[in-house]
Amino acid sequence: MDLRTRWLGLDLSHPVVFGASALTHTLDGIRQAADGGAAAIVLHSLFEEQIRRESEATWEAVDRHAHLSAEAMGYFPEPDTFATGPAAYLRLLEKARRAVDVPVVASLNGSTATGWVHYAKELESAGASALELNLYFMATDADETPNEVEDRVVAAAAAVVADVKLQVAVKLSPFHSSLPHTVRRLEAAGVRSVVLFNRFYQPDIEIETLEAVPRLTLSDPRDLLLRLRWIALLYGRTSLELAATGGVHRPEDVIKAVMAGAEVVQVASSLVRHGPGHIAALRDGVAKWFEEHEYASLSQARGSMSLLRCPDPAAFERANYARMLQTWRTG
Numbered sequence: 001m002d003l004r005t006r007w008l009g010l011d012l013s014h015p016v017v018f019g020a021s022a023l024t025h026t027l028d029g030i031r032q033a034a035d036g037g038a039a040a041i042v043l044h045s046l047f048e049e050q051i052r053r054e055s056e057a058t059w060e061a062v063d064r065h066a067h068l069s070a071e072a073m074g075y076f077p078e079p080d081t082f083a084t085g086p087a088a089y090l091r092l093l094e095k096a097r098r099a100v101d102v103p104v105v106a107s108l109n110g111s112t113a114t115g116w117v118h119y120a121k122e123l124e125s126a127g128a129s130a131l132e133l134n135l136y137f138m139a140t141d142a143d144e145t146p147n148e149v150e151d152r153v154v155a156a157a158a159a160v161v162a163d164v165k166l167q168v169a170v171k172l173s174p175f176h177s178s179l180p181h182t183v184r185r186l187e188a189a190g191v192r193s194v195v196l197f198n199r200f201y202q203p204d205i206e207i208e209t210l211e212a213v214p215r216l217t218l219s220d221p222r223d224l225l226l227r228l229r230w231i232a233l234l235y236g237r238t239s240l241e242l243a244a245t246g247g248v249h250r251p252e253d254v255i256k257a258v259m260a261g262a263e264v265v266q267v268a269s270s271l272v273r274h275g276p277g278h279i280a281a282l283r284d285g286v287a288k289w290f291e292e293h294e295y296a297s298l299s300q301a302r303g304s305m306s307l308l309r310c311p312d313p314a315a316f317e318r319a320n321y322a323r324m325l326q327t328w329r330t331g
């Protein structure tokens with residue numbers, strides 16, 4: 001079974017990519033990711049806050065956060081909290097490229113289109129195979145319009161694309177007013193792929209201590225459904241490569257994402273749970289299923305359940321929503 005695929009200009013032997021996670025903080029972790037069968041490895045992110053802290057003398061200089069209260073500022077991690085500072089990140093990336101023979105994608109994580117994005121150049125010089133730009137942002141300011149939110153995403157991506165020769169993927173949140181429009185603008189800005197979607201880690205409320213407690217919960221396959229819908233909707237309507245992240249745990253999750261239209265899937269939670277070797281189990285499970293169902297290649301399946309080709313496209317849109325609510329009965 002031919003599982004080969006392409007993503008960000010890279011020839012990959014199969015579609016299961018090691019997603020950005022805490023498992024790549026050390027060279028040993030990166031080696032285990034490669035030994036575990038990853039087709040490519042996305043490193044954990046280098047954060048805007050880290051880069052700014054290094055390049056700016058004081059927090060007061062941080063334009064975007066200048067309006068935040070001292071209390072709110074306390075939520076930003078101290079520099080020591082980050083596993084790797086910018087210089088250490090570059091060193092790790094250089095070593096990783098020499099240590100493993102699968103592509104290593106560097107990840108930049110931020111929310112503004114300011115100077116920090118030029119760090120992409122450093123990542124390119126350090127040998128990154130491609131770049132993933134994670135634009136994790138909560139639109140909480142009522143004075144900011146949806147267009148302004150989108151402009152910022154596109155400007156950050158365009159700045160990175162202009163700076164490097166590497167192919168760039170943008171990892172997006174699902175909370176855009178018109179995702180297809182955002183994607184179209186990213187395409188025009190020279191981005192090569194969108195990675196759908198960031199998982200938001202919602203703070204819980206402790207009612208006894210009256211605290212908002214941020215918690216990182218691992219995903220489960222239900223998280224995949226939102227990704228499937230959007231990938232199925234976007235497939236064939238954009239030239240961007242579609243990558244799924246969120247809720248891929250079993251071989252059938254990979255197969256669904258490919259059928260929706262994904263070029264690759266990224267996996268994080270299930271590797272935290274089962275270890276890096278789980279990638280090989282996913283890859284082999286996918287190959288087995290496709291062989292049993294007489295597919296010759298991955299590309300034969302790609303997009304077969306997208307909105308363009310799915311026998312019941314309404315299932316992805318509003319029509320099915322109304323039907324489902326109206327016909328649901330207990331038991």
Ligand SMILES: Cc1cc2nc3c(=O)[nH]c(=O)nc-3n(C[C@H](O)[C@H](O)[C@H](O)COP(=O)(O)O)c2cc1C
Nearest residue numbers: 019020021022044045134219245246247267268269
């Ligand atoms: C422990 C952990 C650390 C993560 N670190 C990063 C990161 O540094 N950068 C990033 O873009 N995503 C990060 N993610 C998000 C994952 O890459 C992924 O997008 C998300 O967890 C959804 O995929 P999953 O369902 O396979 O976990 C992290 C996820 C986990 C569980």
